Amino acid sequence: MSGVSLRDVQAIDVHCHPYVANPNPYTPEEFVKKLSLSVIPSSGLKTNERNKKHPYPGTNMWVQILINRLAKYYSCAPELEEVVKQRNVRTADFREYTRELFRDANIIGLVMDFGYPSPPLDKKEYTDLCGVRIWEIYRIEPVMARLRGECNSFGEFVEKYRADLRGALKKEEIVGLKSIIAYRSGLQISEKNEAAANEQWEEFLANERAEVKAIRDYCLHVAMEECTEAEKVMHIHTGIGDGDVILDKASPSFLFPLLRKYSDTQVHLVHGGYPWMEEAAFIVSVLPNVYMDISLQNPFAGHGVERILSQVFEFAPFDKVMYGSDAFTVPEMNWMGVHLFKECFEKVLNSWIASDYMDVETAQAIGEMVLYRNFENVYRPFF
Ligand SMILES: [Zn+2]
Incomplete structure (x- = not known):
């Protein structure tokens, strides 16, 4: 073996979302919109007379990169219009198309x-669509939004909220919150x-999206306590996301005091805090129960x-x-x-071999750890 090869290594995607088939074939513009993190509507640029070799x-x-790689996969010209045309033919059977993509990438779990x-979306339907093993995490914000309409006081809300989380964490398929x-209010x-x-109770009653920082912080503490009790994993979104994120309070460094306090709680820093991933990397290096993934930044940072x-x-x-991928609209x-x-x-691992930091076997092992073995070790109790 002259270098590392990850081509045949299986992958477990530790952060992603479900989607359904598009009911009608996509136009190039619609497909591009599905690929974007932007929540801001497009500017309505005229695209019908564009040079097809210029970026859309x-x-x-x-x-x-996606257009180029899909063109290779479909054996067609690396142009958006051609790729979307091919996709529309293949997605006539969306389930088969999705499963084929998953097989090609050797994805075994999500x-x-x-x-x-x-x-x-329906879990059973999505499981049938992609054909791989699924573990779930349970979001606390929809629980908060729902329960606030059912409670007469903050005290009653907290009681019901805690009971709801506890009930969810008892379910075998749910690996964490x-x-x-x-x-909403930052990290x-x-x-x-x-x-x-x-x-802040009245304000929260009036608007489920209100900042109400004291309530949100309180609810996060409760979630940390319940995860600790249930010995399950607390997932916290860190870093960029879509256009609604509170960017100046999204760095994982803000979480450091909380993570130190809950040193027994297993925490998964979702998206690894990009673009502050070095802070996340430092945090996971000093706190034994904190982990990170490289989702969203992969694949959306492209060559980065x-x-x-x-x-x-x-x-x-x-x-x-x-x-991880943070896939959220299309397979x-x-x-x-x-x-x-x-x-x-592979490029990074092979550069480490070339620098004589490690041999091929060690580099290969690291590749496999990140792609699936670390997940198996951290989440093994839930298999
Ligand atoms: Zn996500």
Whole structure:
């Protein structure tokens, strides 16, 4: 063996979302929109007279790479219009198409957040669509939004909220809770303060999306307590996301005091805090029960995935990082996620061999750890 080869290594995607078949064939514009993290509607640029060799308006490297790789997969010209045409033929049987992509990428399991899209899609239907093993995480924010309409006081709300989380954590298929507090009030979490939370109750009643930081912080503390009790994993969104994220409070460094306090709680930093992944890497290097994944930044940072992997492993222990995609609209995201990740990781691992930091066997082992073995070790109790 002259270098690392990840091509045949299986992958478990530790963070992604479900989707359904598009009812009608996509236009190129519709397909491109599905590939974007943007929640802002497009500017309505005229695209019918464009030069097909020029980038489609608004697209970036990730879309460029996907078009090229799909063109190779379909054996067609590497142009958006041609790729979408081929896709529309193949997605006539969306289930077979999806399963074929999953087989091609050797994806054997998914950890799924059914909290997006909303209202939630059916788990059984999605399992049938992709044909692989699924584990679930349970989002706390929809629980909070639902229960606030059913309760007469903050005290009653907290009681029901805790009972709801506890009930969910008892379910075998649920491996942990998840919070998107980075989209609501940010990751700078205050001490648990019941009086301050109680004061925001009316505001929360009036608007489920209200900042109500004291309530949200309180609820995150409760979620951490329940995960600790149930010995399951707390997933926390860190870093960028879609356009609603509170960007100036999304760095994982804000979570550091909370993570130190709950040193017995297993925490999974979703998206590894990109673009602050070095902070996440440091945190997982000093706190034994904290892990990170490289989802969203992979595949949406495109060619940057190679740089990211190199930077994350400046500090992160090899057994603390897991593969993910954050696929959320189309199966090509799951597929491209694995292929881009493997391609970039091979380059990084082979550069470590060339530098004489390790031999091929060690580099190969690290590749396999990140792609699926670390997940198996962290989540083994839930198999
Ligand atoms: Zn996600």
